[in-house]
Amino acid sequence: MYHMSKIAIIVASEKMDKLFPAVTLATTAAISGWNAEMFFTFWGLLALKKGYQPSGVTLDYKAYEGKLTEALASGSIPGWKTVLEQGLATGRIKIYACSTTLGMFNLKQEDLEGFVDSIAGAATFLSKAKGSDVSLFIS
Amino acid sequence: MNADITVDAKFKSCPGPLIALADAVGKAQPGQVVKLLATDPASPSDVKEWAQSVGHKLIATEKSGDVYVFYVGVSG
Numbered sequence: 754m755y756h757m758s759k760i761a762i763i764v765a766s767e768k769m770d771k772l773f774p775a776v777t778l779a780t781t782a783a784i785s786g787w788n789a790e791m792f793f794t795f796w797g798l799l800a801l802k803k804g805y806q807p808s809g810v811t812l813d814y815k816a817y818e819g820k821l822t823e824a825l826a827s828g829s830i831p832g833w834k835t836v837l838e839q840g841l842a843t844g845r846i847k848i849y850a851c852s853t854t855l856g857m858f859n860l861k862q863e864d865l866e867g868f869v870d871s872i873a874g875a876a877t878f879l880s881k882a883k884g885s886d887v888s889l890f891i892s
Numbered sequence: 893m894n895a896d897i898t899v900d901a902k903f904k905s906c907p908g909p910l911i912a913l914a915d916a917v918g919k920a921q922p923g924q925v926v927k928l929l930a931t932d933p934a935s936p937s938d939v940k941e942w943a944q945s946v947g948h949k950l951i952a953t954e955k956s957g958d959v960y961v962f963y964v965g966v967s968g
Contacts, residue, residue, distance in 0.1 A: 758945075781907045784914040785945045830905050839911045 758787040761882035764797035765892035769807035769821065770814060772800055772833040775891045780840030782887075787845065790885070792878040794851035797892070798858065800833075801850055801865045807833065841868050847881065849873035893952060893963050895927030896920065902931045902959060909935050910942055913964065917948060922968035925951065930960050939964070 760782045764775045779789040793801050800807070810818045824830040840846045847870045850862070855872060862872055873881075882888060899916045901909035909930040916926045928939065936953060939962050943950040949965040 777907050781910060781942075784907075784910060785942055787945075824905070829903050829908075831908055831911075836907060836911070839915070 758782070758785075759790065759882075759885045760787055760887040761790045761792075761878075761885040761889070763792045763794060763878075763890045763892075764800070765795045765890065766811065767796045767799040767805070767807060768809065768811045769825075769833060770810040771797075771891050772807060773830070773836070775889075776833050776837040776840065778887075778889070779846050780836050783840040783843040783845040787886075789840065789846045790849070790878070790881045791846060792849045792851060792873065792882070794854050795892075798851055798854040798860075801848070801869055802860070803864060803866055805866075837868075849878055849881070893927075894925065895963060896924040898927045898929070900929045902929050904930070904932065906932050906934050906938065908932070910938055913939065913942070913962075914946075917946075917964060917966055920966045922966055924966045926964045926966060928960075928962040928964065930962070931958050935960050935962070 760778060762775050762779055779791055782789045810821060825832060848868055850865055850869050850872050852872045852874050897916050897920055899912045901912040909928060909932050913928045920926055940950055943964055948967050951963040951965050954961040
């Protein structure tokens with residue numbers, strides 16, 4: 754039987770140095786014919802708010818923030834949302850927003866980007882992620 | 893080598909060149925050849941792996957200075 758490869762990624766940070774690798778892997782997987790399941794939880798959920806733009810990098814790496822901002826401005830590194838949208842266009846990336854964090858931030862699904870597929874709890878995400886070939890927690 | 897479509901992804905970092913290639917290949921007709929220009933040092937292995945996983949054919953890879961040139965044959 755043909756096996757469709759799958760990657761599961763939990764995104765727990767809203768900083769650009771975390772979002773970028775997460776969407777790079779998801780999109781590359783999707784354009785390579787894989788399915789990608791992405792669960793945004795804790796601070797990662799903030800990245801799904803409508804119109805969200807990352808304000809910076811993780812505090813430990815603040816010294817390199819200028820380099821990344823420069824690369825983004827020059828276009829040599831595309832914005833995280835641009836990369837994600839390319840992957841979403843394949844229809845093979847699913848985006849789940851963590852229900853617990855949503856409640857913690859007093860957010861509703863209508864506060865989130867339209868590309869969010871659904872609000873999910875841990876059990877739902879586990880069932881979607883089950884059988885993944887690659888699984889990552891990015892925080 | 894002749895190409896039907898040329899995609900210039902020079903100075904774009906990973907995953908820029910692959911996204912541009914996948915986009916062009918998706919719009920091309922079966923049998924056409926897509927030419928990709930890239931400077932990302934990971935592109936030779938990335939393009940090869942991608943072509944293999946999606947079933948298109950990497951016909952040739954050339955290098956001219958710092959620029960890699962890939963020819964990908966689009967499968968039906």
